[in-house]
Amino acid sequence: MEEDTIVALSSGALPAGIAVLRISGPGAAPAMAALAGGVPEPRRASLRTFRDASGGTIDCGLALFFPAPHSVTGEDLAEWHLHGGRAVVAAALGALTALPGLRLAEAGEFTRRAFDNGRIDLTEAEGLADLLAAETEGQRRQAVAQAGGALRALYEGWMRRLVRLRALLEAEFDFSDEGDVGDDVAAGVIEGVAALAGEMAVHLQSARRGEILREGFRVVIAGPPNAGKSSLLNALARRDAAIVSAVPGTTRDVIEVSLDLGGVPVRLADTAGLRATSDTVEAIGIERARRAMAEADLVIALLDGSDTSPATEATHGETATSPVLCVLGKADLLLPAAALPAHDLAVSSATGEGIERLVAILAARAAETVGDPAAVLPARLRHREIVADALGLLTDPALSRLPPELVAEALRRAGDRLGALTGRVGVEDLLDVIFSEFCIGK
């Protein structure tokens, strides 16, 4: 346990109806005794007058006390619920930090202590950080599952299986005189390793879903100049995010807006019109457009419904790699049906026709790609890299030909690698990075 007792405002910006101060560490109970007239009964709210060292009243409010180890930090933890005025909070923090051993907390320090004291593991801490940052319903559901230990349970289950497989091997070579392990045991272990590796591979395959939930489903609007791409972005974003003009080649940079479509974050990008050009800057823009299209989860290939000449239609077939939705724009000026190329739907940014339908299609595609937001997905790059490392050790083709001692050693190394996921092994250098994601008071 830490020596210092930390203090912080854990609730939001002031002024507010109520401000919640938290005090964690060995000095929490003495601070209550000194400033709140005594330590309340554990886990019961108690109405108190909070006073400074000279006996002056700071405020009246509720006090709670959670004795170690059954608190969120694993230490003695006190909460003060005060009136949420700036001067009230400043006076309370001043009186608390004037006590010996008490100081203001750093960002994420309460959560760091919960981790240090074994109340949560690293994936749960990451889930908490995601929960605080969650902006869409899908993000919230993913984060609350992870904060509740969904990833921890999965990864710890894998580690237990590795330990069991190793124990099987080790028992064999400990008890056999000649040192040659029974073939049945070795085969059983290799089978067990293959089954585990299969599950890890499936988990990794779902990585893109977790990434989409965190970072957004990427939709790119592409098409010939003047098709109405920027107008469509503005219509979908319901604001003037991109410049619209009658001049072909207006958009150069990739312009991105964030949308929340049915709880899934969507990053919608407008790009430069695709055409052959001798303009250097426009050519750079077109290069960026092509890159954005290649990285997209979905490309909206937009054609001008009032002018679908073969020259413009040629750009329609450009997106070989990403899924494509073919959309005709300027539906208010639509050519006769006979002259129209194949398309999924027609929209008009000018009249709003078809826009709602397009939003519904985008939301459905995003939701379909993400699947169940509460599913156990590798949320971060860190998870994916570690699982991939461990998987590499377990799928080494040489494994089945190695002597059992070396197989056991490979299993041990894979288990150690997985230990970094929950924070058991070799993550010291990472902790500062992860806990600095939190705000002060969390």
Ligand SMILES: Nc1nc2c(ncn2[C@@H]2O[C@H](COP(=O)(O)OP(=O)(O)OP(=O)(O)O)[C@@H](O)[C@H]2O)c(=O)[nH]1
């Ligand atoms: N009638 C009508 N005009 C539209 C519609 N959408 C765009 N326009 C017009 O078409 C012209 C080009 O629109 P933009 O949104 O700038 O087209 P763009 O595809 O972004 O063009 P570049 O960035 O130059 O490639 C502008 O004059 C718009 O006002 C629409 O739905 N109906």
Ligand SMILES: [K+]
């Ligand atoms: K334009």
Ligand SMILES: [Mg+2]
């Ligand atoms: Mg544009």
